Amino acid sequence: MTLEIVDPALDPAPAGWGELVEGRPATWDYGLLRAFARGAQAPLRVAVVRREGRPVAMLSASLRGFPPRRGRYVGFAAPPRALGLLDVHAPGSRSQKGWWYEPGDGGMDALRTAVRGLRRSLGPGWRGVVWREVTPGERLPSRSWLSRPTSPLATLHTPWDDLAGWYATLPPGRAGTLRSQARRLAADKGLAVAAGGAAGLVTPAEAAELKARNDLKHRGRLLPAAPLPLPYVAGLVGHDHVKAITYRADGRLIGLCLILDHAEWPIFHSWGALPVEAGGRRHLYFDAYVRMIGWAIAGGKKGLILGKGQPAIKQELGAELVPSHVALAAA
Incomplete structure (x- = not known):
């Protein structure tokens, strides 16, 4: 397997990015990822794992250093090198996951490769991963230390x-x-x-x-x-x-x-x-x-993903509330 890590604020899109995100929402367009990275509160990285040249896993993660940088835009700042967490999420949308892998054990191994490779590129102080929008029972590539429920995701079949x-x-x-x-x-x-x-x-x-x-x-x-x-x-x-x-x-x-x-x-x-x-x-x-x-x-x-927040209102409008968690795991 091969691993490619890019900084969307500065680097060109990974090879075959258009094919990888084909059929996914507009927020995965690389031009939008670049704009998001330049206007985020923490540096963003995208990791793609390939097996024999074919993408088998991908994740996007914000680099949350300590102390946290909030309330201002990161621009082109280099990531903090001493200590931090990988915050895996979908840029620009709380209604999606920030990772994907090919079904099966091989895909999970590839996702694990992405996490470990990104962590090694940052230094020994980056030992934890925050996984957002985790559904109950969902597999993660490493043991979870802590899991807490977050606002459920509302979906409406039409x-x-x-x-x-x-x-x-x-x-x-x-x-x-x-x-x-x-x-x-x-x-x-x-x-x-x-x-x-x-x-x-x-x-x-x-x-x-x-x-x-x-x-x-x-x-x-x-x-x-x-x-x-x-x-x-x-x-x-x-x-x-x-x-x-x-x-x-x-x-x-x-x-x-x-x-x-x-x-x-x-x-x-x-x-x-x-x-x-x-x-x-x-x-x-x-x-x-x-x-x-x-x-x-x-x-x-088939339906609408009505997103997070206002769950009581969305449920009254006929939406199903899908439980969601945030998990802190080893890198």
Whole structure:
């Protein structure tokens, strides 16, 4: 087996990267990985293991040195060399795993090779790995020291012919409320709603502003994360496989839903909206769910990955909550 480790902020894509991530969401596009790496709070590395020239395992990991670097962008800084953890995650999306391997023991051996090779490249102080979005019972390449539950991942199957089929599965009160909200928004003459490719509906600056508002509202106080920078958001909304639902009042963007398109399971990527006191509208968040679900049904998707956060709301909308854990393991 051979191992290739790259720094997306500086290095060209690994050989055959396009083939490796074919069919995966837009966040794995190498141009977006580069923008993410340059605007992250910790250096990013991608490791690819090949057997006879064919990729059999891959992982992406942020290099979390001590003390942690949060609230500012890493840029082109070299990774800390003394002590740290490998934080394995999917860049730009909490609804995906940051690793992949070919099924079977050979694939797990390849993933283990990736972890150990990345750790050796950093030095003896990098002895632990944080694995995010681990499903219960899932195998990891090394023994887990500690495992804790995190917010579950919400998924919604969409087998219906139209929205009426979905409404019929909801509690009567919720279905009636959603229909009533839709009627009120439709009657709002100052509100314009559009859906389609993100590039044709929203500018990067508009998207970055709304996303930053949402990110800043929900970030932690102890170790606050900086909002994703404009170059990353520009790459995201400009990608062919990113869809948007936009809400405008007198031309001003007041609500934005971004979706990572996929042939079978699109991902609800992010939501941002102005508060009512700043010119926004009530109930846009729920209206975006209705429109997103209608879009998935019309497109013949198997379902939607509604992501993490707000689990009670998503469950009431019919989603299944898939348990998720974060695990600390040996490198």
